[in-house]
């Protein structure tokens with residue numbers, strides 16, 4: 001083709017014939033069933049092929065133009081109308097053959113289509129009709145019909161010379177796996193040539209389904225094979241101490257807890273025991289809502305390491321959390337011989353040096369610290385387990401390297417952000433997952449309300465009643481006021497946490513002891529405020545989302561979230577978790593300061609209706625898509641080109657189980673007819689997943 005056209009196509013990323021072959025339509029047009037004119041019914045969508053026998057720009061008045069034409073075929077004639085689309089006069093000229101589809105209406109004696117969808121049919125392309133038409137992404141100067149023709153032509157000429165990545169037996173097996181995973185798919189996956197033909201010129205719905213399935217499945221299978229190879233590589237390349245647990249050790253640890261473990265906790269613990277007994281590192285993510293009892297599971301794992309005469313370390317993201325963990329553990333283990341150390345920023349230089357020295361000498365069994373310090377300063381005598389409390393941040397991909405004596409420790413990462421199933425199987429595909437869904441008994445539930453117009457007074461009244469009953473309240477505002485006056489506009493300022501604090505102190509909560517907390521305050525002030533709130537001296541805490549992490553005040557049962565449209569669902573859920581710590585029912589009310597009232601905000605509606613963090617994560621995922629949820633760069637994996645992790649979750653599950661079976665049987669995919677497949681895996685994932693020399 002000429003350089004000008006090539007240039008335009010390049011803007012769509014189309015530089016080679018291969019790019020065009022694999023140009024995936026972003027949608028398909030499914031014309032309504034083709035009808036005879038006599039069978040058209042008012043109000044029911046239909047398609048019709050015919051020739052334009054009359055065409056007229058009835059009115060040219062700008063803004064009120066009308067174009068009308070007659071489309072005729074042997075079964076009769078209909079009228080089509082376009083208002084304010086004068087260009088139709090040039091497009092729909094006499095004798096053109098067109099496919100129209102739309103919803104007809106009777107007008108006089110004739111059926112009429114207003115603004116039908118029109119496809120110009122080229123006589124030379126004698127296509128079966130009505131057929132499914134691919135809809136490609138476009139750019140300026142490239143028309144849909146151009147791309148359709150180009151893709152169809154390229155496929156006819158070149159698809160046959162592509163190398164098949166999935167040999168026939170694999171395509172058959174894939175079909176079987178899809179069916180055994182409950183997916184309605186008949187037969188084998190088609191070969192690549194057939195799939196591409198069916199994709200770019202689908203004769204019917206079933207051809208399209210098969211073509212799509214082949215390409216989606218291949219993309220997911222390649223990814224899952226890469227992840228399975230990586231899981232396997234981690235088990236063969238790395239060494240970790242085998243930390244075994246006898247029934248006696250188990251009983252001894254469990255007896256330290258002043259309560260029965262929940263079923264989910266027991267299951268997670270058993271998974272961890274199994275992992276830690278092996279000679280390669282555990283790589284496990286423990287997920288559960290705030291308050292689901294993750295810390296207890298982590299304590300179990302740490303005790304197990306100590307019982308095997310190894311050290312354990314617990315890292316937390318903030319100083320507050322680090323101290324909180326230190327206190328919890330010190331209490332739980334008060335009667336034991338376990339020696340606990342604390343390493344955080346507020347220690348004096350001397351204190352720090354002592355802790356570091358004691359850790360290196362093996363005089364500390366359990367070290368608790370902030371991540372930054374632990375990475376930079378510490379060496380262990382014999383580290384067996386590393387627990388990372390991520391709270392709600394994702395970050396498991398980044399393996400920490402705390403080795404001692406040439407072996408790796410076992411890793412347990414705790415996260416309070418539930419991960420949707422498809423994310424767990426992709427981005428975290430090389431991590432094992434334990435989930436705490438069940439709440440420990442005696443936890444209060446939380447009622448969520450979306451504020452309606454004029455609710456503020458009523459709501460503050462409700463808050464006062466709760467405080468008068470002896471409870472405490474959080475008020476969350478989105479931000480700290482801007483520091484320079486230049487970029488301060490009034491609306492923004494009114495929703496700042498300082499402004500809210502002022503308003504409440506001088507208004508609805510003037511009778512109460514109210515404290516202010518935000519991230520820009522000096523550390524010691526923050527600490528003091530949190531302690532006053534925790535001790536009950538402060539009755540209300542007005543705060544930014546800094547309270548998301550850390551504070552544990554069971555007596556706080558009411559929360560007001562202002563400017564809620566600015567928060568993500570996961571964040572809102574984390575906030576809500578702060579008032580389900582005790583046995584009282586919590587109440588959270590959500591206000592917005594934007595245009596939309598909370599009632600009209602989709603995300604907030606989901607938040608109101610969904611109490612379970614896992615359901616919420618799934619809903620969030622389908623509202624926003626995975627990229628948004630996780631941030632593209634965090635994922636570490638290339639984006640899917642064809643598969644949609646949301647819609648194709650069942651296919652993903654099937655691909656995963658086939659991949660696992662293939663790698664179990666042939667770890668390096670050494671079979672001769674899988675060479676192309678292996679090549680594709682390495683090309684796409686080899687570097688990123690450090691599969692390196694598995695060629």
Ligand code: ADP
Pocket residue numbers: 259260261262265288289290291292293294295296297440441
């Ligand atoms: P998470 O770390 O998931 O936020 P924690 O482990 O801190 O949760 O547990 C929250 C609270 O629930 C703690 O006070 C803990 O002692 C308590 N808890 C944990 N497991 C149980 C259980 N099985 N039965 C009763 N209380 C429990």
Ligand code: MG
Pocket residue numbers: 291294295
């Ligand atoms: Mg916790």
